Amino acid sequence: MKCFLKSCSSNEDGALHVLLILIFLAFSMAAFGSFFWLHRWNKIVQTQMDLDRCVGSLAIHFKTALTLTQKINSSIVATRTAIEAAQASLQFEAIPPLEVLLNSEALAQEAILGSWKIKQTLWLTQQGCHDIHGLPLPLPGVPYKRDIPPDLTGPQPARWSATNGRESARFYFGLSKGSRASAALVELKKKGITYDDWKANWTHPFKKLREWANLD
Numbered sequence: 001m002k003c004f005l006k007s008c009s010s011n012e013d014g015a016l017h018v019l020l021i022l023i024f025l026a027f028s029m030a031a032f033g034s035f036f037w038l039h040r041w042n043k044i045v046q047t048q049m050d051l052d053r054c055v056g057s058l059a060i061h062f063k064t065a066l067t068l069t070q071k072i073n074s075s076i077v078a079t080r081t082a083i084e085a086a087q088a089s090l091q092f093e094a095i096p097p098l099e100v101l102l103n104s105e106a107l108a109q110e111a112i113l114g115s116w117k118i119k120q121t122l123w124l125t126q127q128g129c130h131d132i133h134g135l136p137l138p139l140p141g142v143p144y145k146r147d148i149p150p151d152l153t154g155p156q157p158a159r160w161s162a163t164n165g166r167e168s169a170r171f172y173f174g175l176s177k178g179s180r181a182s183a184a185l186v187e188l189k190k191k192g193i194t195y196d197d198w199k200a201n202w203t204h205p206f207k208k209l210r211e212w213a214n215l216d
Contacts, residue, residue: 044180047132051175051182054129058119059173059184059200062142065116066186066198069144072109073157079105080153087153099154106146106155113158116142134177143169174205181205 079102086094120139127133143162150156162169167188174183183205189197 047177047180048182050129050132051134051177051180054132055173055175055182055184056200056202058123058129058139059186061119062116062140062171062173063186063198063200065112065142068112069109069142069158072105072112073144076102076105076109076155076157080157083153102154109144109158110146113142113144128175128177132175132177134175137172137174137183139173140171172203176205 079098083095083098083102086092086098120141123136123139128136143160144158145161146156146158147161148156148159160166164170169187171186172183173186174181176182183203184200185203186198186200189199
């Protein structure tokens with residue numbers, strides 16, 4: 001009888017050990033699974049942050065290029081008006097420094113337009129930014145051209161070259177990687193009944209990307 005009781009106790013201890021081992025394995029698998037999903041989620045979040053940073057900085061760069069081009073256009077018009085006024089009033093000594101200013105304004109504008117063309121090329125060759133690569137939407141060009149030759153006063157302002165007017169122009173920026181995507185839109189901000197300045201906003205990412213890739 002005593003041996004039988006010892007055998008029962010031994011069986012109970014063995015069952016308890018098996019139960020503890022099963023509980024340990026269950027917790028280990030749960031911990032491993034949690035670690036796996038946390039790692040996966042962290043990677044997804046990091047990818048989205050990289051996409052947003054890339055597209056957002058690009059849209060802001062483009063917005064700045066548009067704004068500066070317009071401001072320089074206004075400066076060119078003002079400088080040309082000053083040169084013409086000096087010519088009309090026979091104040092010839094004032095003309096050379098104004099001509100230097102006008103040429104420097106035109107060069108600054110060309111530098112802005114040229115730097116964006118370089119950015120367009122790098123965007124497609126890198127397929128995104130230098131630290132995040134994927135499927136990029138082609139970058140829009142800055143819709144200004146100086147295709148009117150200089151006259152007797154000097155360089156002309158750059159002209160708006162897009163088929164749409166400034167008020168209806170929309171410029172999209174998008175980049176996708178795997179299941180994640182980011183997109184931004186640059187357009188004129190309306191202030192009352194007039195248009196104030198260019199504004200960059202986030203927009204739905206997949207619609208434009210699918211249109212471009214013909215995935216619909």
